[in-house]
Amino acid sequence: IVGEASRTDLAPHPAKSFWRSKLDSGALWNIIQYMMDRQYNPILRPHLAENPSSVSYKTEMSKRTGDRCFPNYEINNTMPDYAKLPIQMKNVVTTMHCRDYLLIIDPLDVCDAQAKKGAPTLLMAIKTQTANFENREAIWETWGRSGNIKTLGGRQRLVRRVFLLGKSKDLHIEEKLHLESEKYGDVIQWDFVDTFFNLTLKDVLFWDWFSRRCPHARFIFKGDDDVFVRTPAVLDYLLAEETFVVGDVISNAAPIRSNGTKYYIPESFYKGLYPSYPGGGGVLYSGSLAHRLLVVSQRVHLFPIDDVYLGMCLQRLGVYPIDHPAFLTFDFPKDEPKEPCANHTILLVHKRSPAEMFQLLNETSTPNFLRPTGTPITMKMRKINFMLTLS
Numbered sequence: 001i002v003g004e005a006s007r008t009d010l011a012p013h014p015a016k017s018f019w020r021s022k023l024d025s026g027a028l029w030n031i032i033q034y035m036m037d038r039q040y041n042p043i044l045r046p047h048l049a050e051n052p053s054s055v056s057y058k059t060e061m062s063k064r065t066g067d068r069c070f071p072n073y074e075i076n077n078t079m080p081d082y083a084k085l086p087i088q089m090k091n092v093v094t095t096m097h098c099r100d101y102l103l104i105i106d107p108l109d110v111c112d113a114q115a116k117k118g119a120p121t122l123l124m125a126i127k128t129q130t131a132n133f134e135n136r137e138a139i140w141e142t143w144g145r146s147g148n149i150k151t152l153g154g155r156q157r158l159v160r161r162v163f164l165l166g167k168s169k170d171l172h173i174e175e176k177l178h179l180e181s182e183k184y185g186d187v188i189q190w191d192f193v194d195t196f197f198n199l200t201l202k203d204v205l206f207w208d209w210f211s212r213r214c215p216h217a218r219f220i221f222k223g224d225d226d227v228f229v230r231t232p233a234v235l236d237y238l239l240a241e242e243t244f245v246v247g248d249v250i251s252n253a254a255p256i257r258s259n260g261t262k263y264y265i266p267e268s269f270y271k272g273l274y275p276s277y278p279g280g281g282g283v284l285y286s287g288s289l290a291h292r293l294l295v296v297s298q299r300v301h302l303f304p305i306d307d308v309y310l311g312m313c314l315q316r317l318g319v320y321p322i323d324h325p326a327f328l329t330f331d332f333p334k335d336e337p338k339e340p341c342a343n344h345t346i347l348l349v350h351k352r353s354p355a356e357m358f359q360l361l362n363e364t365s366t367p368n369f370l371r372p373t374g375t376p377i378t379m380k381m382r383k384i385n386f387m388l389t390l391s
């Protein structure tokens with residue numbers, strides 16, 4: 001029934017294609033991602049966009065064969081300033097095609113992967129490094145407890161916790177980690193060196209682990225091991241909101257261009273602003289989103305800053321992160337006087353030491369959250385055998 005009359009109601013034709021048809025930058029990541037985006041463009045290739053299964057199948061295959069992934073040194077020819085890059089950036093460039101790292105420690109008892117009923121409401125996935133025993137201990141005993149946790153509203157919700165680790169060079173510390181893992185069953189470790197620019201691998205590999213080992217968890221908290229989270233308040237928030245992804249959203253951030261800083265990204269690698277992303281100190285998202293992130297991440301080249309990478313994946317899913325002012329990934333504002341109850345109004349605060357985690361739990365605990373005996377919370381227990389000698 002498209003008659004003459006309705007024609008004037010139609011929006012004018014766009015003069016040009018509304019996706020970028022030309023690549024106007026000489027940055028490595030932009031170039032290879034441009035090709036990937038074109039390949040999966042839902043308008044140019046609807047069949048690929050709607051049927052991601054072939055993509056995920058491929059990674060399953062390569063995982064099973066356990067193929068080693070070798071650095072690609074030829075890639076240096078595509079970057080005119082390769083020789084001048086700092087070493088960590090060189091490592092990024094030569095290994096960014098590798099992501100199927102072997103699981104060294106795979107805890108099996110965190111969730112019952114089959115059972116939908118009894119799945120955790122919240123799975124906490126905490127990025128940590130092998131040597132940070134104290135942080136893990138404090139988290140284990142304070143905001144990252146596993147089990148039925150009372151929300152502020154008084155409801156019981158099942159919470160599970162895993163720690164996400166790469167490998168360190170120190171064999172003694174690695175051995176201690178294995179003992180810790182045997183004792184607590186909450187360690188996931190993959191076979192890559194645990195550097196700052198490799199943190200993105202933890203997200204990507206965690207989504208894969210999640211899809212196989214804990215696929216029915218309703219929500220995920222992903223955060224650092226130096227934050228404090230008011231878990232009972234987070235649970236209340238989740239139950240009320242059914243949110244997709246929420247955190248401290250950073251918009252219009254530009255790459256840091258000063259060589260020698262931790263976040264340095266040269267123009268020969270990435271050009272343009274970063275998409276909006278929730279700060280990596282701590283972010284909450286739904287389990288269903290994690291499954292979609294796993295699929296879309298296979299179409300987004302690894303980017304060495306983990307929270308920016310999450311933003312890149314969200315952008316391609318068309319999901320907008322929700323900004324929540326109670327996620328203080330940059331701590332309390334320095335110039336504002338602190339309210340007496342400030343610690344009771346947050347969902348997350350960065351950066352906090354293990355001792356401060358205990359103190360904050362003490363301070364923010366409601367009678368609900370105290371143990372049945374009412375005993376104050378003190379540092380203790382998550383101890384492993386420090387007398388270990390290497391054979």
Ligand SMILES: *[C@@H]1O[C@H](CO)[C@@H](O)[C@H](O)[C@H]1NC(C)=O
Binds near residue numbers: 073074077082083
């Ligand atoms: C680039 O890699 C090739 C092959 O590995 C090597 O021979 C060459 O010296 C490298 N060039 C730079 C600028 O690093």
Ligand SMILES: *[C@@H]1O[C@H](CO)[C@@H](O)[C@H](O)[C@H]1NC(C)=O
Binds near residue numbers: 084085086259260
């Ligand atoms: C960056 O710093 C490194 C030393 O950390 C230096 O070798 C390199 O030349 C610098 N690169 C540029 C592009 O300035």
Ligand SMILES: *[C@@H]1O[C@H](CO)[C@@H](O)[C@H](O)[C@H]1NC(C)=O
Binds near residue numbers: 095193195
């Ligand atoms: C990441 O880990 C891999 C595997 O251990 C390593 O080859 C690569 O150099 C690391 N990348 C960075 C940026 O450290």
Ligand SMILES: *[C@@H]1O[C@H](CO)[C@@H](O)[C@H](O)[C@H]1NC(C)=O
Binds near residue numbers: 338339340342352356
């Ligand atoms: C809040 O917590 C911090 C430690 O994280 C502590 O220094 C401070 O005294 C606490 N209370 C208030 C009211 O700021």
Ligand SMILES: *[C@@H]1O[C@H](CO)[C@@H](O)[C@H](O)[C@H]1NC(C)=O
Binds near residue numbers: 358359
């Ligand atoms: C927690 O508070 C109790 C008293 O309310 C105190 O005895 C205990 O030392 C505190 N624990 C920590 C780790 O601050």
